Amino acid sequence: MGLKATNLTKQFNGIDVLRNFNFTIEAGEIVTLVGKSGTGKTTLMRVLNQLEKADNGTIAIDENYLCRETTEDKTEYVSSKERMVYNNQIGMVFQDYQLFPNLTVLKNCIEAPLDQKLLTKEQAIEKAEMLLTQMKILDKKDVYPSTLSGGQQQRVAIARAMMLNPKILCFDEPTSALDRDSSNEVGKMIESIASSGTGILIVTHDIEFAEKFGTRVVSSDEFLR
Amino acid sequence: MDLIAEITPSLLDGLKTTLLLFLIIVVITIPLGFLIACVRVYAPKWLSWIIQVYIYIMRGTPLLLQLMIVFFGLPLVGITFDRFTAAVFTFTINYAAYYAEIFRGGILSIPKGQFEAIKVLGIGKINGFRKIIIPQVMRVVLPSVGNEVIALVKDTSLIYILGIGELLRAGQIAANTYASLIPYAAVGAIYLIVTGLVTLLLNAIEKKSNY
Numbered sequence: 001m002g003l004k005a006t007n008l009t010k011q012f013n014g015i016d017v018l019r020n021f022n023f024t025i026e027a028g029e030i031v032t033l034v035g036k037s038g039t040g041k042t043t044l045m046r047v048l049n050q051l052e053k054a055d056n057g058t059i060a061i062d063e064n065y066l067c068r069e070t071t072e073d074k075t076e077y078v079s080s081k082e083r084m085v086y087n088n089q090i091g092m093v094f095q096d097y098q099l100f101p102n103l104t105v106l107k108n109c110i111e112a113p114l115d116q117k118l119l120t121k122e123q124a125i126e127k128a129e130m131l132l133t134q135m136k137i138l139d140k141k142d143v144y145p146s147t148l149s150g151g152q153q154q155r156v157a158i159a160r161a162m163m164l165n166p167k168i169l170c171f172d173e174p175t176s177a178l179d180r181d182s183s184n185e186v187g188k189m190i191e192s193i194a195s196s197g198t199g200i201l202i203v204t205h206d207i208e209f210a211e212k213f214g215t216r217v218v219s220s221d222e223f224l225r
Numbered sequence: 226m227d228l229i230a231e232i233t234p235s236l237l238d239g240l241k242t243t244l245l246l247f248l249i250i251v252v253i254t255i256p257l258g259f260l261i262a263c264v265r266v267y268a269p270k271w272l273s274w275i276i277q278v279y280i281y282i283m284r285g286t287p288l289l290l291q292l293m294i295v296f297f298g299l300p301l302v303g304i305t306f307d308r309f310t311a312a313v314f315t316f317t318i319n320y321a322a323y324y325a326e327i328f329r330g331g332i333l334s335i336p337k338g339q340f341e342a343i344k345v346l347g348i349g350k351i352n353g354f355r356k357i358i359i360p361q362v363m364r365v366v367l368p369s370v371g372n373e374v375i376a377l378v379k380d381t382s383l384i385y386i387l388g389i390g391e392l393l394r395a396g397q398i399a400a401n402t403y404a405s406l407i408p409y410a411a412v413g414a415i416y417l418i419v420t421g422l423v424t425l426l427l428n429a430i431e432k433k434s435n436y
Contacts, residue, residue: 051345116347
């Protein structure tokens with residue numbers, strides 16, 4: 001079980017980026033997505049995270065659909081309530097992390113589950129502290145993101161995404177701003193997240209990283225067939 | 226010294242009117258300007274276009290002329306305001322236009338990724354805007370808003386044209402009565418005190434909104 005996308009098609013400025021692309025991420029798997037710039041790797045990730053709309057195809061995580069292919073060669077998105085259910089099954093760590101600069105590290109983590117009324121404040125804080133401990137950044141919980149290094153911000157962003165218990169967690173270029181040691185460190189953290197059953201998708205230019213930590217490497221050459 | 230004691234009551238009387246207008250306009254126009262900015266950024270094109278025309282007119286013509294049109298011109302077509310209402314109305318539509326442009330710049334300065342992070346985390350649009358976007362916008366716009374607030378303190382003097390007894394007019398009458406420059410100097414000193422206090426307040430707010 002995990003994420004399944006079938007017949008995915010997406011045009012960008014009139015050019016096919018994805019054409020009848022079939023793709024899965026199983027629970028606990030680390031899929032690394034490699035390929036040249038501009039081949040649509042990030043677009044695929046953005047489609048899966050509802051930041052772009054697919055033109056055609058079916059996307060689902062377990063039994064929760066985001067969109068379904070119809071007979072008229074179109075895709076139909078599910079209702080906004082169902083999209084919300086799908087949304088919480090998938091998380092994303094942005095290339096530039098996009099922490100909220102006006103909120104402390106802890107508040108960055110607890111805002112989403114509190115806003116969605118998934119946890120009480122006490123539960124949310126407890127969970128955030130556990131995740132921040134796992135990410136080795138608990139000592140920074142009361143500071144603002146601007147005081148953190150890039151690597152530290154990334155770990156906060158991972159903890160923030162994990163607050164919603166996603167079944168699938170996506171990383172856009174997680175090593176682009178890191179040196180080799182830090183890359184290995186974040187790779188190990190990703191492995192430990194996957195070992196608890198979360199499916200991972202990593203978009204990266206870093207072939208060495210992709211092969212070292214990916215349980216499966218997918219090339220963007222497969223997007224167009 | 227005697228002269229200063231003599232003119233102080235009338236200057237303070239004028240100051241009251243000046244401060245009253247200032248406070249009313251600050252309280253109304255900052256939220257209103259923010260609202261207009263949101264509409265300009267997020268509403269359909271035609272509405273955004275209307276707002277652009279409004280802002281162009283407000284910024285492109287003198288406030289003094291706008292005051293004259295509202296108070297002396299509109300009665301010719303049957304719309305009559307009393308003096309102070311005319312002043313409040315004109316300052317409101319004028320300053321809201323400036324604030325709208327400041328806030329629009331602030332909203333546009335927030336990276337798209339912040340809105341995307343809010344969406345990906347499933348945080349509601351309104352709450353996300355209120356708790357995450359607005360505080361960032363406020364921080365960006367505070368220095369420019371501060372400029373406008375200080376300009377407003379001084380611009381209130383323009384209502385002398387409507388015959389309202391605000392600070393500058395009180396000073397002018399005193400200067401004429403006593404054939405002296407001292408009332409003008411006193412008026413200048415009072416403006417400096419008021420803008421000084423406003424500056425201190427703005428600095429405190431800016432410090433508080435730091436993160």
